[in-house]
Amino acid sequence: MRVPHIYQTSSIALNTPVTLDDDAAGHIGRVLRMKVGEHVSIFNGEGGEYLSEIIEVTKKTVVVMPLELNPHDVESPLKIHLGQCVSRGDKMDFTIQKSVELGITEITPIFSQRCGVKLMGDRLEKKHQQWQKIAIAAAEQSGRNFVPIIHPPIDLKQWLAQQTDAIKLTLHPRAEHSIKTITVPKDGVRFLVGPEGGFTDDEMALTKQLEFVDIRLGPRVLRTETAALTVLSALQLQFGDLAN
Known part of the structure; x- marks a missing residue:
């Protein structure tokens, strides 16, 4: 056993x-x-x-x-902060669980204009506590000795404006850049995944204004929960767990 x-x-x-x-x-x-x-x-x-x-x-x-x-250590050498727009039902739970298994460092749930989930007050606090418990359980199951931080949910503009030295990426199906074109992120990566309805034009313009680079993962449009996990896997393959 x-x-x-x-x-x-x-x-x-x-x-x-x-x-x-x-x-x-x-x-x-x-x-x-x-x-x-x-x-x-x-x-x-x-x-x-x-x-x-x-x-x-x-x-x-x-x-x-x-x-x-x-002293067993299974952490990735790459620090990754996911800004994930909150998705409906158990999709957000799934994204958090699998992101922890894939080596995420931090997750911030984000509310954007087309986010279909409305949470306030006690409901929001309970949901935040639930997400942190999911992260703990995923860390236990995957053998990690570090529990990623699930930050309190915030508005998209607040998250975009946070100061960081990490490379900043936004997923977009019509982006000009491929994930293969980014340089080795010595200060880590912050990447943003939109809601099920996608970002508005104004929100995409704001990401560019705040120096986020839009990237694509391929020719197909991915669901929000698929996109986050695909980016994580690609980053770990290119720069993290599987880079050497």
Whole structure:
């Protein structure tokens, strides 16, 4: 049986008992029904993972003892920040989950003029928390020891105006540039994926005004959730995980 890989928000030290967070304890105790003496791997995003032994299990609490630090690192050398216009239904959940598996560093959900999703107040906060939990679960499943940040959703203009030294890209099916034409992004990449209805002409003009380079992925028009994952795969192949 594969040793479960669990994210823990607290500090971790060898030979010091750790009480797992509620979500992790529920997964270990109620879902997997693991018992005292079995092993889990825990990480908190500060580097490496800790092989740990379960030393206490109750209905609400799981306590583990970190026994060994493994400096295992599966992070991409390429820092990638995805600005993803919010999509309907479970498409956004899918995009976040698979982006984490493909090595994304940060994701900012974005509201644009043709975005078909309207969220405000408590609903928006709950959705943001849900997206971060999806990122945690995807990091655990894919063996990452770092959980990408899911930033609070913001308006397109706000995201475009943020200062960065990264290469800035916008996906567009009629773009003049191919992804193969960009140079090695030593400061990382920020790339923008539009909503299901696409960007307006004014929004595309704003991206160019703020020095985003529009790129195409091929002759076909891709769905918003397909586009993000295709760009991630292409970037990892050219500059990241698979570049060498």
